[in-house]
Amino acid sequence: MAGTYYVFSKSGNCYSNNASSVVLTIDDVTAPVLSASLSSVCSPASIDLTAFQPVPSSGTILEWHTGNTYTSSSVSTPTSVSSGTYYLFAKSSVGLCYGNSSSGFSVTINSLPSITSSTNALQTCAPGSVDLTSTISNTAGITTQWYSSNVNPPDASNLVSQPAQVSQGGTYYSFAFNNSTSCVSASSASVAVTINSVPTLSLTSDTYTTSGNPISMSVSITNTISSPSYQWQIYNSASDTWSNLSDGGIYSGSTSSVLSFSSNTGLDGEAYRCQVTSGAGCSDKTSIAVVGIDNSSALPIELISFIGVNDGVYNRLFWSTATEKNNALFTVEKSSDGVNFVKLEDIQSKGKNGNSIFKLDYQTLDYTPFDNITYYRLKQTDFDGSYDISNLIAVWSNKKQEPSFSVYPNPTNGEIKISTNKILSKDTKIEIINQLGQKVTESSYFNQSLESKIKIDEQFKNGLYFIIIRNDDHILFKDGIIKY
Numbered sequence: 001m002a003g004t005y006y007v008f009s010k011s012g013n014c015y016s017n018n019a020s021s022v023v024l025t026i027d028d029v030t031a032p033v034l035s036a037s038l039s040s041v042c043s044p045a046s047i048d049l050t051a052f053q054p055v056p057s058s059g060t061i062l063e064w065h066t067g068n069t070y071t072s073s074s075v076s077t078p079t080s081v082s083s084g085t086y087y088l089f090a091k092s093s094v095g096l097c098y099g100n101s102s103s104g105f106s107v108t109i110n111s112l113p114s115i116t117s118s119t120n121a122l123q124t125c126a127p128g129s130v131d132l133t134s135t136i137s138n139t140a141g142i143t144t145q146w147y148s149s150n151v152n153p154p155d156a157s158n159l160v161s162q163p164a165q166v167s168q169g170g171t172y173y174s175f176a177f178n179n180s181t182s183c184v185s186a187s188s189a190s191v192a193v194t195i196n197s198v199p200t201l202s203l204t205s206d207t208y209t210t211s212g213n214p215i216s217m218s219v220s221i222t223n224t225i226s227s228p229s230y231q232w233q234i235y236n237s238a239s240d241t242w243s244n245l246s247d248g249g250i251y252s253g254s255t256s257s258v259l260s261f262s263s264n265t266g267l268d269g270e271a272y273r274c275q276v277t278s279g280a281g282c283s284d285k286t287s288i289a290v291v292g293i294d295n296s297s298a299l300p301i302e303l304i305s306f307i308g309v310n311d312g313v314y315n316r317l318f319w320s321t322a323t324e325k326n327n328a329l330f331t332v333e334k335s336s337d338g339v340n341f342v343k344l345e346d347i348q349s350k351g352k353n354g355n356s357i358f359k360l361d362y363q364t365l366d367y368t369p370f371d372n373i374t375y376y377r378l379k380q381t382d383f384d385g386s387y388d389i390s391n392l393i394a395v396w397s398n399k400k401q402e403p404s405f406s407v408y409p410n411p412t413n414g415e416i417k418i419s420t421n422k423i424l425s426k427d428t429k430i431e432i433i434n435q436l437g438q439k440v441t442e443s444s445y446f447n448q449s450l451e452s453k454i455k456i457d458e459q460f461k462n463g464l465y466f467i468i469i470r471n472d473d474h475i476l477f478k479d480g481i482i483k484y
Helices: none
Strands: 004-011 015-025 038-042 062-066 085-090 104-111 121-125 142-147 172-180 191-195 202-203 207-210 218-219 227-236 239-245 258-261 270-279 283-285 288-294 301-310 317-323 327-335 342-348 358-364 371-381 387-389 393-396 403-408 415-420 428-435 439-444 453-454 463-471 475-481
Touching: 142 428, 191 387, 202 270, 218 270, 227 358, 301 371, 301 393, 317 327, 327 358, 342 358, 415 463, 428 453, 439 453
Parallel strands: 038 104, 121 191, 207 288
Antiparallel strands: 004 015, 062 085, 085 104, 142 172, 172 191, 202 218, 218 258, 227 239, 227 270, 270 283, 270 288, 301 317, 317 358, 327 342, 327 371, 371 387, 371 393, 403 415, 415 453, 428 439, 428 463, 463 475
């Protein structure tokens, strides 16, 4: 135990008069207490153990070891250590006595995730986008994020919010993040994105009129693209398809910017277009170019149909054309006697510049038809002022000369009866239409009787329907019925 001790000389039973004294001090060295038990960082960083040790008490020195006994190896540079478990000892500064060790301090230096991409370049045609995420393979426990700059650690302000839909050209960088350690890859995987321009095209003309001389069509590219290729096509109206042309016969230059015709025989009304593809594979098609033969005997329009119906109050007129050439407008004219006509309305041509090789449909409404019957005709006018007159059609609008009808019961929940005051032709049809304009059912009328029955069964949901009785294109009756 601590204290002062004396040593005497002795001979037999005789002691010396003087003694030498020794003072014994027992140093009290307690085990140090650490501020943490572990630390984890990302490579290539290291840990400073001294940051976690307490302030040494008076008369003691702190010393780090690799084991929990003071005889274990001491740590020469505790300010920079690698992975492992370390122990802190306190020892007296005089007697160099060691106390017990601290609890173990665990150090983990985490390795960094790596990242590679399957390609370093992606491209597409405007206005498309590319998927950056498709270039990186998914790894369990690793998250990848894309940035517009190659700064490490990544700057959140440069984060790409939608990497699966990138429509802006440039170089993008992907970093890998370990989900458990939050360590980020030391380097990025980069992908260069190119958004290639689509050719912007212009035809010399949309209409080519010839009076017998060979013609040519040309297309120009108004934006900058590399290595363009050309393919002229012809329209097939029977199949509504386009076919690639090849040189031969009357055609030459079918894969160039200029398509030439050695003859115009059979070209009247033919439609052509050119598909232009850039070296990057981006393509577009020109507008349609129509060939017209300057022939005074050629009809300006090909009229498919011209019909009129009375809807109970007004007369509705419908007509369709198969082709139009230099057609400025239609003038709808009406008459009460079929001889003296007045203008009802002017309808402009729907064809581009008055030309079309496609079916076009027109319609108009006469709010003030004549009593009994109204006659109609179409006056078609060219851009040069010349015109043609169509055949007449007649539309009855006097209800006194039309059969009358009654429908009952209405509302109904199972069957309706339709009665009339006149025997109708076998061509008379009954249609029931829903509120979407869809035909639910159709049947023939009466079979020479004055009454007909229609079942309103399970195919009819509760609601409003319209019953229409027509003879050919002439509407005889229209009314609403309610199914409940």
